[in-house]
Amino acid sequence: MKITVVGAGAVGATTADNIIRRELAEEVVLLDIKEGVSEGKSLDMYQTAALLGFNTRPIGSTNDYEKTKGSDVVVITSGLPRKPGMTREELIGINAGIVKGVTENILKYSPKAIIIVVSNPMDTMTYLALKESGIPKKRLIGMGGALDSARFKTYLALAMDVSPLDIHGMVIGGHGDTTMIPLTRLATYNGIPVSRFLSAEKLEKVAADTMVGGATLTKLIGTSAWYAPGAATMMLVESIVRNQKRIVPCSVYLNGEYGQKDICMGVPVVLGRSGWEKIVTLRLSDAEKAAFEKSAEAVRSMNGALSF
Ligand code: NAI
Numbered sequence: 001m002k003i004t005v006v007g008a009g010a011v012g013a014t015t016a017d018n019i020i021r022r023e024l025a026e027e028v029v030l031l032d033i034k035e036g037v038s039e040g041k042s043l044d045m046y047q048t049a050a051l052l053g054f055n056t057r058p059i060g061s062t063n064d065y066e067k068t069k070g071s072d073v074v075v076i077t078s079g080l081p082r083k084p085g086m087t088r089e090e091l092i093g094i095n096a097g098i099v100k101g102v103t104e105n106i107l108k109y110s111p112k113a114i115i116i117v118v119s120n121p122m123d124t125m126t127y128l129a130l131k132e133s134g135i136p137k138k139r140l141i142g143m144g145g146a147l148d149s150a151r152f153k154t155y156l157a158l159a160m161d162v163s164p165l166d167i168h169g170m171v172i173g174g175h176g177d178t179t180m181i182p183l184t185r186l187a188t189y190n191g192i193p194v195s196r197f198l199s200a201e202k203l204e205k206v207a208a209d210t211m212v213g214g215a216t217l218t219k220l221i222g223t224s225a226w227y228a229p230g231a232a233t234m235m236l237v238e239s240i241v242r243n244q245k246r247i248v249p250c251s252v253y254l255n256g257e258y259g260q261k262d263i264c265m266g267v268p269v270v271l272g273r274s275g276w277e278k279i280v281t282l283r284l285s286d287a288e289k290a291a292f293e294k295s296a297e298a299v300r301s302m303n304g305a306l307s308f
Contacts, residue, residue, distance in 0.1 A: 014230025144175025145249025
């Protein structure tokens with residue numbers, strides 16, 4: 001198994017670090033355009049092997065795609081992150097050019113790779129990568145819902161003063177502060193609806209905190225987060241390479257599912273060795289359906305800013 005992570009910045013390096021620690025591949029290539037950065041970070045990471053006890057070797061590459069040849073899974077994190085006060089959508093211009101170029105280069109050397117897009121605005125970047133590459137839709141996956149769901153579970157656990165491990169919950173829809181949909185109605189604590197433990201007001205606050213979860217961190221840190229994004233991306237990679245068939249909300253191409261066509265948006269999918277294997281159809285309430293529709297409108301209008 002060979003995995004490439006493009007972009008050795010905060011999210012890319014954290015993703016690679018998580019992947020090598022769990023030994024998800026024999027080889028992990030970390031590629032960046034900044035001279036020496038990916039080589040330096042890879043060596044730094046490899047120096048933790050003797051301390052932490054793993055055998056996977058990370059390999060750095062300054063823009064040399066030959067080194068990525070034959071990758072089974074490729075994660076794209078290259079691009080600008082947001083600064084305080086910015087929306088993910090404001091990154092579209094510059095990141096579209098980067099994602100397009102990177103996808104082309106990757107497919108030259110790894111035509112069969114499963115591609116995970118992390119760069120923002122993620123739903124639109126996933127759509128762009130799919131349209132530009134023409135690869136089968138099941139091999140193109142956008143990471144957003146896994147992170148938003150982890151934030152949702154954390155806020156629920158904090159509100160209930162319990163372990164996040166005992167919470168199940170999902171965030172679907174677009175990966176944006178106003179477009180994501182935390183499914184509070186379906187969230188459970190050890191199988192029991194969380195509405196049994198939290199008032200409607202408290203649940204609303206959890207949902208609101210989840211939606212601005214990324215912006216809250218950006219304000220505190222001064223740039224966007226990386227620990228949870230890196231762990232969420234690794235979780236997607238793990239389910240694919242270990243064929244775990246986990247159900248994770250991911251941005252995938254919809255062709256009528258959830259009432260939407262020709263758009264990439266977050267819905268629960270089964271992740272296995274061939275990519276996203278199927279879409280899980282949840283029975284949404286009328287309010288949730290309306291929220292999904294509104295979210296799709298926003299994502300579609302963002303896609304309209306792309307030029308092919
Ligand atoms: P960063 O600035 O730390 O790293 C980005 C890296 O990409 C830099 O090292 C840069 O040199 C590299 N890069 C730029 N153009 C490149 C190219 N053409 N080829 C190869 N490398 C290139 O940014 P960070 O924090 O790692 O975020 C990366 C992206 O991920 C941003 O767009 C951010 O908004 C997004 N993000 C998405 C999340 C999600 O849930 N989908 C969560 C967190 C961040």
